[in-house]
Amino acid sequence: MTHWLTSTNHKSIGILYMMTTLLFFGIAGILSLVIRLQLARPDQNIVGPHAYNQIFTLHGTAMIFLVIAPFAFGLGNYLVPLQIGAPDMAYPRLNLFGVYLFMISGFTIFAGVFAQGGAAASGWTAYAPLSTIQAGTGAGQDLWCIGIMLNAIATITVAINFAATILLYRAPGMTMWRMPIFTWEILATALLILMAFPSLSVAMAELLLSRHYGAHFFDPQYGGNVVLYQHLFWFFGHPEVYVMILPYFGVISEVVAVFSQKPLYGYVGMVLSAFAIAGLSMGVWAHHMFTTGVVANGFFSGMSFLIAIPTGVKYWNWIGTMWRGRLRLTTPMLFAIGFLSNFLIGGITGVMVASPPIDYHVEDSYFLIAHFHYTLGGGALFAVFAAVYFWMPKMFGIKLNELLGKINFWLFFIGFNVTFIPWFFMGIEGMPRRVFTYPAMGDLPWLNAVSSVGAGIMTLGVIAFLLNVAFSKLESKVREPLANDPWGGGFSLEWATSCPPPEFNFHALPPIRSERPVWDMMHPELAELRS
């Protein structure tokens, strides 16, 4: 235990990140079950409005700031040095500082539960002036603001570390254009963080100053402007969406290529599209504000549409990778295909809500939150599972059971779609987000009931996962230790060292002549042809 908390080794820090995010994922998941229980039928009062408002605030905050983004930081911490043939991250002590700060940020936010008046209850977006007026928001809101600020600083430290490590610590022969695609996506993510997160810290500082020191940034009575907060928040918030998805694009690219037994199709296009997405995402923030009536809707709509093009390139290349391949439908590959299926719905509905005439109807409705649950839940979360199944053998020397893995996948995949497909129709019918109850109107009652059943099926999927971990851990004790490349056919350097790797990762490195050195080593005759 002390080892995990004090080691500056990138692998133990990576695991500390991921374990912490799994803890918060458990909490956020239980909160979402309370939400689905409350909404299973109209006019219920299982939890009242005050509790409900805290619950959805904490659910959103935890999933965004404490689960989906930081899991990618943990995974990146573990994999990036291995993939580029480095012994550790560039700044190991900054790295440990960052993970501490991240953990403290999570505990600070949740400490609000014990504050008078309860935890923060103004949504994960904390729009001013709702979040600055004192009535109904006490110390819980302050703890939330402080926690988010610490989280932003932690995130910036990890981004600096990624950028420095990737740019300066690559092994001899590992040129930029030979880096694995996951490492490229992490580099794009790191640059995006450095551009976007300072704005979040500023927004939090201004909230705190408004709440306690009479600053009037957002108070129209004193010349402030309520929309200013939305600009500051979404200038961070939209890039954050891509911080939460670019690393997982990397995961999916690795998994699809390895299990298609073919090199990633359109590698250069994949890299360029990651940076195109990162760049464009800095110029679309006000598409969250189409209904405010005070932003240039046309500009932000057009910029948002453009993101469909690099994202389309990625889909094109994933399909190109599978095309004429030899697909091994292992559990990580199933989760990757689940990602392709779900994220497609998230992406297409994303183009719809990028059009103001459509957004005027569905902004802040269940249609909108269905859209982003398809990108972050159906997308990022499926990629988290793909990553866990794919790299667990490397990290712990434990290969998860394939049968339980497939049960896990199908329960989670079916449950996910049963939960979230109804939301699109609920939104079109007029159900707004963030309501603790709804009238028995039109199709809302049965759509909500179906959605709650889906949440139950998803829960069974998670239980299958936990059983799988427990079972596979026991099984690993009576099994032969795993080979360096337990899946067979791995591409990048993490598969050239033991499971788990030694303290400084490698005793010897294979020659690096392409973006898949381990594959070249196993197929010398083909590697010759290429070079």
Next chain:
Amino acid sequence: MHPASVQAQDLAGVWYIFGGAALFVAAFVYGLILYSIVRWRERATDTGIPPQFTRNPSIEITGVVIPLIIVIGLFYITYVREGVVDFLKPNPYVTVNVTAYRWSWQFRYAGHPVVVNGNVHSPPTLVLPLGKMTQFNLYSDDVVHAFWIPSFLFKRDANPGIANHFDVTPTQTGLFHGLCAEYCGLDHALMTFNVEVVPVGDFDRWMASGGQANP
């Protein structure tokens, strides 16, 4: 989707075009993914390794150009229709000043002594004339709210300190549901209102009675 105003019919047109494009793209991509899985999944009889190709410039360029054409088309439709809907037409039949507050609404009919107030237990009713243009001026007394009538496929934020303006021309009589869409605190879920669209004669009589009679 049952658009109940002239503006909603314009907006619904965008929905239908985007919905069609969405289904087309989804069918195409799902087709490719499913075909790949079925056609190229590993079989016990497979030997050796599959072809190791990595790119095909003409196909990659096609994969950029086709989506570009699609989104340019979608953007053009968006831009034109948004202009039509957001354009504030002159000479409204009636102007309603809407004030949102936690957690209900006030409707004041400009130039008439008609004021409708509500609370969470008895939501207010907004009475509108059929086939006539009503201009809305939207205000908020406290935090950010949003004025949403799903049957009109339209909402707009009510910002403290910034007034918003839009117009609506209902095309169907009847009762419709309205609500606050922007989360505004404790009883946000109960911040609803009714919309009653009545023929012009009934509307005029209702206005003449100072909003007292049954419309």
